[in-house]
Amino acid sequence: MIILLLATILQLVPLDGRWLLWRPNLLLLVMITWMLYFSDQYGIEFSVILGVFADFIFGTTLGFYVLIFTLCGALVALLRRTVAYLEPIHQAVLVCLLVSTSELFKAWSNIVVDKPVFWQHLPSVVLLSVLIWLPLDKLVKTIHRWQHQ
């Protein structure tokens, strides 16, 4: 719960305009790590609830992030049995795939409503998400081990 609260606060910290485009979706990263390591507690319902919360935080139309989070949650649920036992660097590929899916879906929805899309920031957001995910993964893995001891 503390990790989720911290992620929410970091997501809301006011930044200058140019940095806003670089900030990764921390809630999505928290969802991915929790669903990977606590699969018995956090299933697809958790991704739906977190999606509703993300819609509230981002001020988007209700259902926008629910759809993105559910889609990513479903992919994690599908692949976690294989991915959970891989090396972190290999798991990062999955994170890269999920964040790219989320960003491309956002870009597509912006194109649909004629909003501008900042394509040049997409690779940096994906890369930063992976870089943030690596220590986050280590932290959640430590908590997971500690709970099972």
Next chain:
Amino acid sequence: MAYHLQVMANFPNRVKQWVELKTTSREELEQRANNLEKERLILLGKLQRSADLAAENLRLRQLLNASELLMDSVLVTEVIGVSPDPQNHRISIDRGAEDGVYVGQPVLDATGLMGQVVEVYSNYSQVLLITDFNHALPVQVVRNGLRSIVEGVSDFNQMELGFVSPTVDIVIGDQLVSSGLGGRYPVGYPVGTVTEIDYQSGEKFMQVKVQPSAQLDRSRHLLLVFTLQNGVFNGQN
């Protein structure tokens, strides 16, 4: 709950400000105070000229039997939150219905128009910035009075003028101010400067890019404008 989350998220910024204040030396503070005093004198000088122009304007309006001149009152406010979605140009300010804030109220910073209040809660409000994709604002060119509409493109450093015919008199460097049409924004507040004009032959309109006057992604202290109409300030009983 949203308000409390925003206050918590704003906490690192407050700590940063506090540390900056505590680590500033006495010499630096004295230098800053001296600079501010000089700036104040320059502004007072400009204000004298402005008061003279306002008086002249009033006399001319009286000669023309024009309607009552609008006068504005302001309330200082602080930014407590910024929308985490970079496409959604909204900010939260620490003034709400308890301070007389109302929906549609114009918001300024020290250099120009920032946006308008779109949601009011008891102790905080949401402001839609002029650079938001869903925002459009009637403006006029200071040099020749040409009227147009400036639209946001979800970029903090750029807006676009809509429907500008290739034959109109507009040049790079032209200053734009609010025209007051539509009744939402008061007349004469700086909006931006024309930075780029592009015309592809065969097109009906030119593409005119505008840099906003206000520091939309940096200003922390803002002004809420209460316009005086028929002797009563809007939003205040």
